[in-house]
Amino acid sequence: DAMVIQNPRYQVTQFGKPVTLSCSQTLNHNVMYWYQQKSSQAPKLLFHYYDKDFNNEADTPDNFQSRRPNTSFCFLDIRSPGLGDAAMYLCATSRGGQGGNLFFGSGTQLSVL
């Protein structure tokens, strides 16, 4: 089945130790998103790619970076995780022009010790 896959499902890292979360999709969607969601809060958009064009939200900390080497893959790099970065990280895709109809991966729950 075509889908959005995130690995790992759970990630534990140490304070300040770089971590990379990955996302892949078989939907051939040209738009990919990274959201951060903390408990009982709305998903917060960190950045998105429209094809190769990278769009950073103004309030996304510099500690968060992203790479999209090709249509299918997207990575979220957290350079120096802090305790406040513990959250669920959701990758999503959409077809350009159909923004709003998002297909989410199952998320990566990040814990920072």
Place this chain on the structure above:
Amino acid sequence: RKEVEQDPGPFNVPEGATVAFNCTYSNSASQSFFWYRQDCRKEPKLLMSVYSSGNEDGRFTAQLNRASQYISLLIRDSKLSDSATYLCVAYTGTASKLTFGTGTRLQVTL
């Protein structure tokens, strides 16, 4: 003021009841709206799209009031399986921006 506001609930309703959630948005440039369902510790999943005045799908009805800038979701004949958090989303195409509300939690009981 948040761009998309929802009553967090929880709404506790008996099985078979009708329940309605409201969502207000502040950006008048928002063009389309969506309701997503999110189960505990799972990803959001699209429930309904609302492009014009409303949409209906089985037991679920969504309505849009642009003049008052709110969207509603009505669930008829509630099932236990409807228990979840319902996220309201506003889409602004000019900025390719999706804004989520914090969600309304629904608990359907026997």
